[in-house]
Structures are given as structure tokens and as C-alpha cells.
Amino acid sequence: MNLRLTPASAEHLPFARDLTRRGMLRYYCQYDLLWLDEAFDQAWNWREQWRVMDGEVLVGFCSLSQDSKALYIRELHIVESARGQGIGAWVLRELDAWAAQRRLQCLRLTVFKSNPARHLYLREGFVEQGEDECFVRMQLTSH
Template sequence: MPIELIPATDAHRTFARDLTRRAMLAYYREFDLLWIEEAFDQAWDWREQWLVVDGDRVLGFCSLSKDRQALFIRELHLLPEHRGQGVGSWVLQALAAKAAQQRLPLLRLMVFKSNPARRLYRRQGFVVMGEDECFVRMQKVVA
């Protein structure tokens, strides 16, 4: 697949916010959390935003932050028609390579406990580091 990550711009914010809301709203409801549009918009300004594309087709987006030891996947969402086709695995491998290039030894994320994407993360080498009533914290050693 000629998939790549390209920088998202402010023009992609509405697409990314809507995709995130559609993907996450059921989990927010399940765990009695409040979706706040403004929180997404504020985070957009300080995180790294990437589109997942195949040629001129946008497949999804991811949002990243980092500290001194880890690249943190804050959001990773694919359009429903592109799930289950290896795109998520490709993105996780690309992000692991990005972390290694930046000399960051860890790739981290948090996922809702009931999200089936946990299986994908385990297959890609992520291990559980902790959990609370809503989320599981996972990480993968990349360097």
C-alpha cells in the first residue's frame, strides 16, 4: 500500500474533530464522560497532527505529543471503510520508526478498556502498563 503520513493543517481540523467524535462518542457515553469540542481544538494547537493518506485519499488521522522518552499517540482514527485492512498496523509501524528516528525509546498510548483496537496494539507489540476505570495505558519499546 502506498500509504503515508503527511502533516495536517488547520484546514483539516474539522475533518479530524468529526472523525474523532464519531469514533469515540460511544466510549464517552459508555464511561459517562463528556465530549468537549473546545478541548479537541485546544489540543490541536499544541500537538503534532498527521493525515493518513493513500495518494489523494484521506484514510484517517493521528495526533501526537512527546516527552523526553516517548512519542505519545493521542489520537489514531481511521475512516470506517479503511479499518481492518492493515492501515492501522502500517501507521503504528510508521510511528514506531518516527519515535526511533527521534531517539525516543518508547511509543505510548491510552485506549478505552472496551475498545477492540486493544487487540491491534497487542499484536503490534504494545504491553499494558496500567489502567483506571476507563482507560488502559500501553507502550511499546522501539529503541
């Protein structure tokens, strides 16, 4: 694998929206939440958007924001055909390094309670910080 993160632009928005919707819709239904394409599109404009590339092949995307303490993973999605190959773990390690380079204390994310990705985050060193009806807040202290 030749993995790298490259900036995403407006032309990548349909891919990212579709990938996110396909991956998240089951959780939206499970927790009786409403998916809105418009909400995703609005967030696109104020977040950092990155494509996950394996060589020249687009295998996923991630969406980030930050404040003075943390880098937040708002979305991280890998195409189904590329899952289970360590790409998500690679992205998490890369983003942890970015948080350290930006002199941020930690990497944070929120995950649906029933999402199996929660186990990946725990394996990569994230600690559960709290939860509500459907989400778990997780944090990785930057190295």
C-alpha cells in the same frame, strides 16, 4: 495501497474532530464522560497533527506529542470504509520508526478498555502498563 503520513493543518481540523467524535462518542457515553469540541480544538494547537493518506485519499489522522522519553499517540483514527485493511498497523509501525529516529525510548498510548483497537495494539507488540476505570495505558519499546 500507497500509504503515507503528511502534515495536517488547521483546514483539516473539522475532518479530524468529526472522525474522532464519531469513533469515540460511544466510549464517552459508556464511561459517562463529556465530549467537548473545544477541548479537541485546543489540543489541536499544541500537538503534532498528521493525515493518513492512501495515495491522494484521506483515510485517517493521528495526533502526537512527545517528551524526553516517549512519542505519545494522542489520537489515531481511520475512516470506517478503510478499516480492517492493515492501515492502523502500518501507522503504528511507522510511528515506532519515528520514535526510534527521534531517539525516544518508546511509543505510548491510552485506549478505552472496551475499544477493540486494544487487540491491534497488543498484536503490534504494545504492553499494557496500567489502567484506571476506563483507560488502559500501553507502551511499545522502540526498536
